[in-house]
Amino acid sequence: MRWIGCQRNIYNSKVREDQYFRRFAQKSLQHVGQYAPIDQQYSQFKTDLTPYLSEVPSVLLRNGAVLWKQAYGRYFSKLGGRPVIHKKHGKQAVWLTSELFKFVPVTDTETGKITGHQLYLGTKKFPVGILMFKAHKDYKLPASLHISIHAGRWHVSFNYDDGIQEPTDKDTTDWLIQFDEAELRKMTAGLDLGVTLPLAGSDYQQFGFSEVQDKRLLAQERHKKCWQRRQARRTKGSAGWVKAKRKVARYQRYGADVRRDVSHKTSC
Template structure:
């Protein structure tokens, strides 16, 4: 079962400067995608010849690295790529009507950077007596762009995530991610013979025949049970 975790992080001053640079560069790529999208949509409305043309929704970012933005090469390329991916994910939420269209990210307030597995590693701390893993060291960076080991306070056991966020808010640094909860054991799914026989009998039916022979139910609060036929 996936669970969310949020721990205090304690980078050194040098590490803070590197992480702030990563946050700024990822924000630049995200905002550049927002501005590009606004330009295309504005241009599409004004030019009759472009009516009906689709506005590009991609994850490309190399066109934003110019002589004026050469400093973007001073961070790992995954940081820039993740900025474009964050923008596209926000756009996908907009298409699903889960949020508004992506907006410009500000330099003030909470700042964060999204790191994927290429940019960090949880190195296990093994108990010499029992041989069990009793914690982790968070190591951030690559050979070309090293950050180093950053201490964090894990007040409960956690699994290893595929990506994480490092954020600064109110002068405090935070580490957040979603991972499997090692303290929860999911029960094995078992199917009895009767259920298997019912499934076997229904497999040969068409969708129309299934609709006649089956009834779905949705449990709720205001209405304890609503069936698929409207009752």
């Protein structure tokens, strides 16, 4: 959790620094034509007021600055807005590069089969520990990964090059051009995600929840509202308030997981 907070601190510091520079440039005529620097420098944030930043690997802090610069790159490419402050509630994640982790498969000494997977986190100077995880399929060693926590559940996610060459835009266009409009309309289906109705198709098909899912969603909604009332009556920041907050997040997560599962299974 400290690594998540320190990387978020660097990201938010870069956001505030950029906001300060841009606001100052707007009010100063002598800075007309000058723009705030878009770089990955972060050493100015390691001061006597932030001793905790010296207790984590510098690579971790660098990754926070890289994430900020990547967000600005998306802004310049018109794929999103400027980087904004990341809050400390909700889903939290940290980006780790290969210097900060190592995969070690767990093998059975008798059969030699792989029975599990271990993820070693940390460096020689800043060791963190071992994280057991469930691999849903075979994988190759990635160059980086994301570790996230949401409503008390941890996730490890990464991607790697599988060696399969993806078709280019020209290849896709050449393949689609062989069909006429009627064939393209017949082989194309539009899907719309909803809340009450999880999935609806362009051909007027509707895909709803099963009876078991409906009952569980109603029960989870009742529990969520109950814990929301308890959270509202408790002192903000207390242990009971934090417990109620986690309960609300857990029940909220269940509904999101069910909707994601239904849409995924229906569209596949």
